[in-house]
Every structure is written in C-alpha cells, then in structure tokens.
Amino acid sequence: DQQVKQNSPSLSVQEGRISILNCDYTNSMFDYFLWYKKYPAEGPTFLISISSIKDKNEDGRFTVFLNKSAKHLSLHIVPSQPGDSAVYFCAAKHPPGTYKYIFGTGTRLKVLA
Amino acid sequence: DAGVIQSPRHEVTEMGQEVTLRCKPISGHNSLFWYRQTMMRGLELLIYFNNNVPIDDSGMPEDRFSAKMPNASFSTLKIQPSEPRDSAVYFCASRSGPRGGNEQFFGPGTRLTVL
Numbered sequence: 001d002q003q004v005k006q007n008s009p010s011l012s013v014q015e016g017r018i019s020i021l022n023c024d025y026t027n028s029m030f031d032y033f034l035w036y037k038k039y040p041a042e043g044p045t046f047l048i049s050i051s052s053i054k055d056k057n058e059d060g061r062f063t064v065f066l067n068k069s070a071k072h073l074s075l076h077i078v079p080s081q082p083g084d085s086a087v088y089f090c091a092a093k094h095p096p097g098t099y100k101y102i103f104g105t106g107t108r109l110k111v112l113a
Numbered sequence: 114d115a116g117v118i119q120s121p122r123h124e125v126t127e128m129g130q131e132v133t134l135r136c137k138p139i140s141g142h143n144s145l146f147w148y149r150q151t152m153m154r155g156l157e158l159l160i161y162f163n164n165n166v167p168i169d170d171s172g173m174p175e176d177r178f179s180a181k182m183p184n185a186s187f188s189t190l191k192i193q194p195s196e197p198r199d200s201a202v203y204f205c206a207s208r209s210g211p212r213g214g215n216e217q218f219f220g221p222g223t224r225l226t227v228l
Contacts, residue, residue: 006155032215043117043204043219044156089156093215099144099208100169101217105155 003027004092006104014112019077021107023090026071032093034101035064035075037086044089048075080111115139117220119205125226131193134223137186138207146206146217147180147190156204162188195227 005024013019023033031052036044050057050064050073057064063076077084087108091101118137126132138145146161160170162182170180177196182188192199202224206217 034216036219041221043206043221045219046216049215091156098169099215099217100158100161102158103148103156105153 002105003094004090004102004104006088006090006107008107009105010108010110012110012112013080015082016079019075019080019084019109019111021075021077021088021090021109023073023075023104024071025073025092027092027094028068028071030092030094030102033064033066033073034091034093035062036089036091036103037084038089038106039086047088077109080109082111082113085109085111117205117207117218119203119220119223121223122221123224123226125228126195127228128196129194130227131191132195132199132225132227134190134203134205134225136188136190136205136220138188138205139209139218140186142207142209142218143185144208144217145182145188146208147188148204148206148219150202150204150222159190192225195225197227200225200227 003026034049035047037047038044048059048062066073087106089103089106091103120135144163147159148156150156159172160180165182180190202222204222206219208217
C-alpha cells in the first residue's frame with residue numbers, strides 16, 4: 001500500500017506560469033518531507049524540504065506547503081521555466097529519527113516554451 | 114567531489130544469470146541506500162546501511178537479492194538468479210553523518226534489463 005501518493009502522473013504548464021505538484025500521505029507519524037527532481041538518465045537531486053512543524057518553506061522559485069490536517073503537501077514553482085521539465089518525487093522520512101525515506105511514484109512536469 | 118558513482122550504467126543479462134551492481138558513496142558519508150525505480154512503484158528503498166552495517170533490509174524483495182558493504186567506500190547489490198521482473202533502474206544514494214542535512218545524494222543509476 002502506497003503511503004506516499006502522487007496521483008498526477010504528468011502535468012503540462014506554460015512557461016512563466018505557476019506549476020503546482022501535489023503529494024498525499026497516509027501516515028501521520030511522518031516528520032519530514034522532501035522533494036526531489038529527476039532528469040532522464042540521471043539520479044534524483046534534492047530540491048527542497050519541510051519539517052512537519054512548519055507549514056511553508058521557500059527557496060527562490062520553489063515553495064513547499066504542508067497541510068498536516070489534510071496529510072497533503074504541494075510544491076509550487078513560480079515562474080516555471082523550460083529547464084524545470086523533469087520528474088518530481090515527493091518523499092517522507094519514516095520512522096522518526098531514521099533516514100529512511102518513502103517515495104511517491106513521481107509526477108512528470110513539462111514546461112512549454 | 115565526484116558524487117556517488119555507480120557501475121555499470123547499463124546491464125543486459127539473461128534470466129538465471131547473476132548480476133552485481135556496484136556503488137561508491139561520497140567520501141565521508143556514512144549512510145548508504147539502495148533503491149529500485151519502476152513505473153508502477155516509483156522509487157522503492159531496498160536496503161540501507163549505516164557505518165557499513167545493514168540497518169533495514171525490509172525492502173529487499175526476496176532471497177535472490179543480497180547487498181554488502183565491506184567498507185565505507187564500496188557497496189554491492191547482487192541478484193542471483195536474475196528474473197525478467199527484476200528489470201528496473203537501480204539507484205544508490207549516500208548521506209552524511211548525524212550533523213549532515215536530511216537529503217540523500219543519488220548516483221546516476223544502473224539500468225538493468227533481464228531478458
């Protein structure tokens with residue numbers, strides 16, 4: 001059973017617009033969440049993270065929002081650029097105190113020029 | 114820093130053959146992770162090591178899979194015998210010690226095809 005779910009396998013957005021990638025989780029014990037970006041033929045690279053004690057973390061064009069009551073997090077990219085086209089994975093750290101991550105299945109973002 | 118190094122990058126083998134995937138973590142990192150990526154299940158953690166000791170191997174699919182970390186700079190993932198359903202991309206990742214960040218650094222992956 002998938003504890004971390006990314007229900008949209010793909011998303012297309014126009015350059016300059018906002019990209020919103022969503023992630024849902026089932027386990028309220030998750031204490032840390034991360035987003036990774038993956039280009040073809042490369043390994044995933046870390047993008048941004050958020051602790052469960054926060055509801056927002058911002059880094060340049062990237063913002064992650066956490067809604068614990070809904071067990072939902074989202075990644076906002078503003079403005080979107082063609083170079084952002086990649087597969088995005090969300091991940092949750094569990095159990096607390098370890099560095100074991102549970103990953104979602106990924107969302108492929110395509111930013112159209 | 115060269116980052117996490119994996120070899121081979123591509124492996125094509127026939128069902129029943131033994132396959133060995135190799136990983137060199139980032140120097141100074143003391144946690145190492147093996148993942149498998151498939152379309153259906155995304156990135157699955159197979160096993161992870163801390164200070165060369167296996168901590169959690171609950172993701173290893175079956176006895177055909179085994180992993181070792183004989184020293185801090187080398188790890189192997191072995192599949193014996195291999196089956197077509199093992200075809201996937203296998204990633205190795207490493208993480209620095211307790212004072213490091215939460216992020217893991219991934220290698221480029223090994224694409225395994227079992228015919």
